Amino acid sequence: MAFPHMLLSYPPALRWEGNPYSGNDADYSLTNPLKQDGSDYPCKGSLKLLGTPEGTPVANWVAGQTYNLTLEGGSTHDGGSCQAAISTDYGATFHVIHSWEGGCPVSGAGSSSFPFTLPSDTTSSEQAVFAWTWFNKIGNREMYMNCAVVTISGGQAGTQPTRFADRPSIFVANINGCKNTEGVDTKFPSPGPDVSVNDPAAQVPAGPACTSPIVSSTQSASSIVSGAPGISPNTSTSYSLKLSVGFHVVLSLLLSFLWF
Template sequence: MKYAAAVGALFGLATMAQAHMEMIWPPPFRSKHNPHSTDIDYSMTSPLEADGSNFPCKGYHSLIDTAQGKPVAQWQPGQSYNFTIGGTANHRGGSCQASLSYDGGKTWTVIHSYIGNCPLTPTWDFVLPVDTPTGDALFAWSWFNKVGNREMYMNCAHVTIGDGGDRSAASKSAVSDAASFVSKRPAMFVANVANGCSTLEGTDLEFPEPGPEVTENSSNTAGPAGGCGSKNRLKRSAKTFRA
């Protein structure tokens, strides 16, 4: 009986270790929470591959123009929204970012950074910038865990900004708006996916370029290690401190 109990306990720990965390709102591609999913990934909580082979979005961003990739939310610039994270292995938190892509996942622009305690609570608020371009976009939640293996987590959802429309037929004005939006904000931070950049165990990642909107709740931060690059360095124009 003692042997069986020990095996059961070890199995439980292994299951929890594999559970990790996932974005459940807005529902990502192939998520069981996405009403459009027909090919559900039941390992949505797993991190990206260490070799970077399924960056970004675990490779599911390619579904955006399919029946499984229909929009799951419609947002308006300047309004407040949130994303929700679920799971059982939060690795004592870490740091997260919310980002948008308008080119099918080739490039990503940060709209909010969360330094520390992410995702120890399920819901995370942000304001969609007033200059956010309208049209179809990919929304991404990315996370660098505080303890455990050095990993990057990322889930992506298809959202419509404004009244929608086909960005492939965008006017020169819309293209210019998108370029302006990107130039004011940093690119998504990427690490732990065989790109020469890594995060440090036991600390909350201090994003080198968090962007103008930051929520910070950590007394133990550290920057990344390795060749992490530099782009669009910005000073923080806003901070929110959680109790």
């Protein structure tokens, strides 16, 4: 089976026709990049399937073990740079577990696999979200992202020099004001402790919007792209802000009444 661009075939991505749980909800545009306005970040909008039959986990992983992600497609755009990340809070935060700077996917290969080790202190979850992101080397400046649902067990706190919760968030570009440079591999500002440098000449994208922050477990994924046009802030954050403003307005009116 041939695809334009590339997609995550293992673990099988949400809404991919090769995912045994996709049913009639298959998305035949999974190989397309994220929208330029970032409105389908993260995961091309597929996280709405969590908790449904279509969102059934496709793999059972154990923290501390080594696995492979597999990419398939018909256009590698001369490779590029990729990241693998895990969310154990339904996509609110993603923590990078491995970065590949250059050589991802393998240029000209219809299928390529990349090994990574799931950190031994990864939070156990019945519905963890595994994310693959890709910044192509040649072609339009785009960001590709597919996600899969997996179960994770066996996580043990205190077993890693860098805690799982302290690992950096996914690097985001081409949907949030940051642009990577065509013709060179992307070097990630915050690749995390597990990184494969396949291209020593890779370059960090320049500009104030190109910093990949190290986030706490309370920072939402939507806040990472909140500067992009067309993206609304996290609903709960917006609601909390409205409550705060409303409280202060009521308090001011009450104090004014008591004063007079």
